[in-house]
Amino acid sequence: MxxxxxxxxxxxxxxxxxxxxxxxxxxxxxxxxxxxxxxxxxxxxxxxxxxxxxxxxxxxxxxxxxxxxxxxxxxxxxxxxxxxxxxxxxxxxxxxxxxxxxxxxxxxxxxxxxxxxxxxxxxxxxxxxxxxxxxxxxxxxxxxxxxxxxxxxxxxxxxxxxxxxxxxxxxxxxxxxxxxxxxxxxxxxxxxxxxxxxxxxxxxxxxxxxxxxxxxxxxxxxxxxxxxxxxxxxxxxxxxxxxxxxxxxxxxxxxxxxQGGVAAMQKKNEEKAALLYNAIEDSRLFRCPVADKDRSLMNVVFVTGDEAKDKKFIAEAKARGLVNLGGHRSVGGMRASIYNAMPREGVEALIAFMKEFERNNR
Ligand SMILES: Cc1ncc(COP(=O)(O)O)c(C=O)c1O
CATH class of the missing domain: 3.40.640.10 (Type I PLP-dependent aspartate aminotransferase-like (Major domain))
Known part of the structure; x- marks a missing residue:
């Protein structure tokens, strides 16, 4: 199934x-x-x-x-x-x-x-x-x-x-x-x-x-x-x-x-979000425009600064089964919504693809 x-x-x-x-x-x-x-x-x-x-x-x-x-x-x-x-x-x-x-x-x-x-x-x-x-x-x-x-x-x-x-x-x-x-x-x-x-x-x-x-x-x-x-x-x-x-x-x-209730959910969410924000910080291609202290655990926004590259990233990610990564129509860029149901493996797959995309699109 x-x-x-x-x-x-x-x-x-x-x-x-x-x-x-x-x-x-x-x-x-x-x-x-x-x-x-x-x-x-x-x-x-x-x-x-x-x-x-x-x-x-x-x-x-x-x-x-x-x-x-x-x-x-x-x-x-x-x-x-x-x-x-x-x-x-x-x-x-x-x-x-x-x-x-x-x-x-x-x-x-x-x-x-x-x-x-x-x-x-x-x-x-x-x-x-x-x-x-x-x-x-x-x-x-x-x-x-x-x-x-x-x-x-x-x-x-x-x-x-x-x-x-x-x-x-x-x-x-x-x-x-x-x-x-x-x-x-x-x-x-x-x-x-x-x-x-x-x-x-x-x-x-x-x-x-x-x-x-x-x-x-x-x-x-x-x-x-x-x-x-x-x-x-x-x-x-x-x-x-x-x-x-x-x-x-x-x-x-x-x-x-x-899953252990909301406290356990929070711990997993903090870990998932930290993985993704750290990957963005470590990247030379992607950047998160949001102030550090106010970063959402659920909706992670990031951009390359080049609209054409953003579009390419979203399309290529989709082909890998990483879908709906486009930012809201009013702001563009990328947004990964990593709600409770998104497993850590989904975030890890996204990060692996971001690294690959960065290598290929310097
Ligand atoms: C924070 C927030 N409030 C309100 C809404 C609007 O909700 P609805 O589409 O259920 O009316 C949304 C929709 O995405 C939202 O993200």
């Missing part, structure tokens, strides 16, 4: 753990003696209830999610959260503080600005988002309804290592491209969210982890589907959820547990 697989460095949807895909394949037409596929199963059935409850339990365990937080399985991708967050959290001053570290933070800002006042504390845009900007605590709005960051910047290859202390203002973080890749103290956040399609499973489900006191703040008249309270009260079964994506997410959570 595992023949002809490539090393897929896509930023998302991205590579999933092979054992997860194989288990899904085994269970495809008859899940657990139910005589049907999870795709054909009522979301109100006992079997599916068990699937969603186990997925939630496993995620809670993996991320040490405190009891005072709800876990929601929603739809609409990360992008819908850019709107749901202001719809639900703008309840007092209708102000929010933002740090702009890339396109996703900008998009979140744009949506929030339709509903309230957005205060941009810092941006690294003039330097093409190659670092996480420092923020001056004196500039924080004490009365903000929330404070927003993108934890890992998928396009530019940066990540937070030191999160801002926002005091009583709820910190909201987009974890889309780093969830389950390193340990996080959820109690420092009011709300975090992540689309599934990078570290969790197929697109279609979005995880929202929200502190209970932030539920129920949406104004009257908020459409039901956009209100966290409606989904929390219904345990994510208000309407038909993305059943199959939730099932796949559950399989991935079990796989992460088998």
């Amino acid at each position: 595992s023949t002809n697989r490539v090393y897929n460095f896509s930023a998302g949807p991205s590579m999933l753990p092979l054992p997860v895909l194989e288990q899904a394949a085994r269970e495809m037409v008859n899940y657990n003696d139910s005589g049907m596929s999870v795709m054909e199963m009522s979301h109100r059935s006992k079997e599916f209830e068990q699937i969603i409850q186990t997925a939630e339990q496993d995620l809670r365990e993996l991320m040490s999610i405190p009891h005072s937080y709800k876990v929601l399985f929603l739809q609409g991708g990360g992008y819908l959260q850019f709107s749901m967050i202001p719809i639900n959290l703008f309840h007092n001053s209708r102000k929010a503080d933002f740090i702009i570290t890339g396109s996703w933070a900008k998009n979140a800002t744009k949506e929030a600005a339709k509903l309230g006042q957005v205060n941009i504390l810092a941006t690294s845009e003039p330097d093409t988002f190659t670092y996480i900007p420092a923020v001056d605590k004196n500039k924080f709005s004490e009365d903000a309804d929330y404070f927003y960051i993108t934890y890992n910047n998928t396009i530019y290859g940066t990540r937070y290592t030191d999160i801002p202390d926002t005091g009583d203002v709820p910190l909201v973080a987009d974890l889309s491209s780093m969830i389950l890749s390193e340990e996080l103290d959820i109690s420092k956040f009011g709300l975090v969210f992540a689309g599934a399609q990078k570290n969790i499973g197929p697109a279609g489900v979005t995880i929202v982890i929200i502190r209970e006191d932030l539920i129920g703040l949406a104004p009257e008249g908020t459409p039901s589907m956009l209100d966290y309270k409606v989904h929390a009260n219904a345990n994510s079964l208000f309407n038909t959820p993305p059943c199959y994506s939730i099932y796949m997410a559950g399989l991935t959570f079990k796989w992460v547990k088998e």
Whole structure:
């Protein structure tokens, strides 16, 4: 079953753990003696209830999610959260503080600005988002309804290592491209969210982890589907959820547990990223534009400085089964997304090819 697989460095949807895909394949037409596929199963059935409850339990365990937080399985991708967050959290001053570290933070800002006042504390845009900007605590709005960051910047290859202390203002973080890749103290956040399609499973489900006191703040008249309270009260079964994506997410959570949990995952991710960044540093052809201290563990961005060479590298790598190495269409160059499911051997194969390409293209 595992023949002809490539090393897929896509930023998302991205590579999933092979054992997860194989288990899904085994269970495809008859899940657990139910005589049907999870795709054909009522979301109100006992079997599916068990699937969603186990997925939630496993995620809670993996991320040490405190009891005072709800876990929601929603739809609409990360992008819908850019709107749901202001719809639900703008309840007092209708102000929010933002740090702009890339396109996703900008998009979140744009949506929030339709509903309230957005205060941009810092941006690294003039330097093409190659670092996480420092923020001056004196500039924080004490009365903000929330404070927003993108934890890992998928396009530019940066990540937070030191999160801002926002005091009583709820910190909201987009974890889309780093969830389950390193340990996080959820109690420092009011709300975090992540689309599934990078570290969790197929697109279609979005995880929202929200502190209970932030539920129920949406104004009257908020459409039901956009209100966290409606989904929390219904345990994510208000309407038909993305059943199959939730099932796949559950399989991935079990796989992460088998790997030793998030701490073990983090160790492997740090090792993989170090191998690749060191290879780039040692190279005379490739270079990483991102500031050392802010380099992402998940999305490694690099360039040769010559667009034609970048294109040649991406094409030749593809022919070797190292696929989707092109940078985001807005920045070009190369990007290797090395999420949890990318084995160390994939990174080693990439490095070996980089060395060969460098020898042939001096
Ligand atoms: C950090 C981050 N946030 C949000 C999004 C948007 O997510 P979606 O396509 O699920 O709406 C992406 C997509 O790649 C992302 O990388």
